[in-house]
Amino acid sequence: MKRVGVLALQGAVREHIKSVQACGAEAIAVKWPKDLENLDGLILPGGESTTMRRLIDRYGLMEPLREFAQTGKPMFGTCAGLILLAETVVGSNDAHLGVMDVTVERNSFGRQVDSFEAPLTIDGIDGPFEAVFIRAPHIVSVGAGIEVLCVHNGKIVMARDGQFLGCSFHPELTDDHRITAYFLSMIQDKSDLLLPNPSTYSKV
Secondary structure, eight states: OOEEEEEOSSSSHHHHHHHHHHTTOEEEEEOSGGGGTTOSEEEEOSSOHHHHHHHHHHTTOHHHHHHHHHTTOOEEEETHHHHHHEEEETTOSSOSSOOEEEEEETTTTOOGGGOEEEEEOOTTBSSOEEEEESSOOEEEEEOTTOEEEEEETTEEEEEEETTEEEESSOGGGSSOOHHHHHHHHHHOOGGGOOSSOTTSBOOO
8 A cells, every 4th residue: 555645744645535535545744854654645725825825844744855855755745735846936036845846826716715615627527517616726837848738728737747746726725636536546556556546536
């Protein structure tokens, strides 16, 4: 069984843990650097990126997270987690982890009161995915070789950069675990794959 960490400082931690478990993997709450040991992948949840960064610094997690990224193990950022992964954040002089070759802009779809749901067509996902957008960022631009997996209303909302996966919305806030399954496929060998064919995911 693969062990997937969920950064558990702030945001939709419980929902990600439930989604990982629903896909047949073990979910580990990550609060301290030692919690990153022996993980096969890591999820950075949605929440509030500035608050999450402050807590990352407080708990001494920034360098351990960067070291984890350097191991080549997959990392998945949703909403605020995408902002943490991005190499460039519009309006900010400094990135957070800065490991994913994308530029993101915060709050691209409005304030909390402007939250909405929309059916998305996502490469590698079979059928529409009903996505939840809450103060969501979007990907303004991507580097060479980045896979753009989804565009909504002209804005990139999901992309993959090798071991890094990021989306603007909150897949964990639904009962549809196909995107979590997609991420798990990135960290599972074919010999022990417990999920459907990674090229196309049907609803779990």
